[in-house]
Structure formats: structure tokens, C-alpha cells
Amino acid sequence: MIQESGQPVDTRQALPPLKDLIACHECDLLMHHPHVGEEQKASCPRCGYELVVHRAQMHRRALALVLTALLLFIPANFLPIMSLNLLGQNAVDTVWSGVVGLYHSNMGIVAVVVFLCSMLIPLVKLLCQLLVLLSLPFPRWRPMGTQLYRAYHHLREWGMLEVYLFGILVSIVKLIDLADLHLGIGMACFIALMLAQVWLEVTMSPHQVWDALSEEEDNHART
Numbered sequence: 001m002i003q004e005s006g007q008p009v010d011t012r013q014a015l016p017p018l019k020d021l022i023a024c025h026e027c028d029l030l031m032h033h034p035h036v037g038e039e040q041k042a043s044c045p046r047c048g049y050e051l052v053v054h055r056a057q058m059h060r061r062a063l064a065l066v067l068t069a070l071l072l073f074i075p076a077n078f079l080p081i082m083s084l085n086l087l088g089q090n091a092v093d094t095v096w097s098g099v100v101g102l103y104h105s106n107m108g109i110v111a112v113v114v115f116l117c118s119m120l121i122p123l124v125k126l127l128c129q130l131l132v133l134l135s136l137p138f139p140r141w142r143p144m145g146t147q148l149y150r151a152y153h154h155l156r157e158w159g160m161l162e163v164y165l166f167g168i169l170v171s172i173v174k175l176i177d178l179a180d181l182h183l184g185i186g187m188a189c190f191i192a193l194m195l196a197q198v199w200l201e202v203t204m205s206p207h208q209v210w211d212a213l214s215e216e217e218d219n220h221a222r223t
């Protein structure tokens with residue numbers, strides 16, 4: 001990918017229009033908005049932060065990834081993550097049965113947090129991304145898309161599939177010497193869901209989405 005550097009604004013001269021300016025998220029350096037081509041990116045010359053990246057076919061690729069992630073969501077949460085045989089007792093665990101198990105063990109608050117961070121918020125995030133992508137070709141839907149994309153950015157910190165996966169891996173390492181343990185299809189779906197989400201975040205370049213949400217009808221072909 002070709003990388004360019006943003007051009008800092010000379011504040012002693014008259015400032016260009018606001019739409020032609022961009023500020024670095026990390027160090028607040030004010031620059032002229034860089035014009036990047038497909039598969040190019042621009043970075044801040046002061047701190048190296050990635051300012052803008054332009055992904056080719058962003059809309060189609062992101063739509064394919066969000067649909068893949070949504071298809072994986074149900075099997076990842078409701079198919080067995082692992083089956084456990086300890087002293088002759090068999091147990092099959094899914095993400096959902098983990099939440100229910102915590103609730104019945106008088107750990108209601110922990111169960112609610114796990115349910116929110118590993119199931120509900122990741123699902124809401126995916127639905128927000130899907131609706132934002134669906135709204136892009138239709139100017140009338142773009143205000144709704146803008147609201148949902150803003151909501152998605154607020155929810156980003158709360159979807160913690162990676163933390164949940166890390167917890168599963170730790171429990172596997174601890175249990176593997178104590179019990180007969182088999183990984184289930186749900187585990188493969190959970191890992192695939194996490195990878196699809198990470199790939200989707202990389203593909204769905206925020207600047208391209210914000211530009212597409214605010215652009216006029218004629219220019220939509222660029223995404």
C-alpha cells in the first residue's frame with residue numbers, strides 16, 4: 001500500500017475551507033486534507049498516525065464480511081465450544097450456557113456483563129454496520145446511517161469477543177490436564193466470527209464511510 005504524508009497548514013496564512021482540512025486524532029496537527037487513491041493511505045508527518053486510508057471496493061467487501069459475521073453469530077454462540085468429561089460426568093458448554101450457568105450460580109451481575117459484552121453488543125454492532133452499509137446507496141437513508149455509525153463508534157469499546165476468547169483459551173489450558181476435553185464446532189465458529197469482525201473493521205475505513213454518508217447522490221459511485 002502506498003503511503004503519503006499529510007501537509008501541515010501554515011497558520012500564518014488564511015485558512016482554507018474547513019472541508020479541506022483534517023486534524024490528527026493523536027497530536028492535533030492541522031493539515032490539508034490529503035487526496036489518496038485506491039489502496040493508498042496518508043499519515044501524520046508529526047506522529048505517524050494513519051489519517052486516511054482508501055480501500056478498493058470497500059462497500060462490497062464490507063457488506064460481504066458483515067453478512068459472514070452475522071451468519072456465524074448464531075452457531076458461535078449456541079453450538080458447543082467444548083465438551084468436558086470429568087470423573088465420568090459429561091458437560092457440553094456453549095457461550096449461552098455459560099451465561100445461564102453464571103446466572104444460576106448467583107452471579108447475576110457477571111452473567112449480565114458477559115451477556116452484554118460477548119453476545120448483545122457484538123450483535124448490535126454488526127447490525128449497525130449492516131444498516132450503515134445498506135444506507136450508503138440511498139441519500140434518504142443516510143441521516144439514519146449517520147446516527148447508527150455514531151452509535152457504532154460508542155459501542156466499539158464494549159464488544160469484547162477477544163477477551164472472551166482469551167478467557168476460553170485460559171480455561172482450556174487449565175482444564176486440559178484435569179479432564180477429557182474436546183473442542184466443538186462452536187469454537188471454530190467463534191474464532192471465525194472474531195476474525196471476520198477484525199477484517200471488517202480493517203476494511204470499513206471510517207473516513208470512506210463518513211465521506212460516503214455525507215456525499216451527494218452523484219458521487220456515490222466512488223465507494
Ligand SMILES: [Zn+2]
Nearest residue numbers: 024027044047
Ligand atoms: Zn499526529
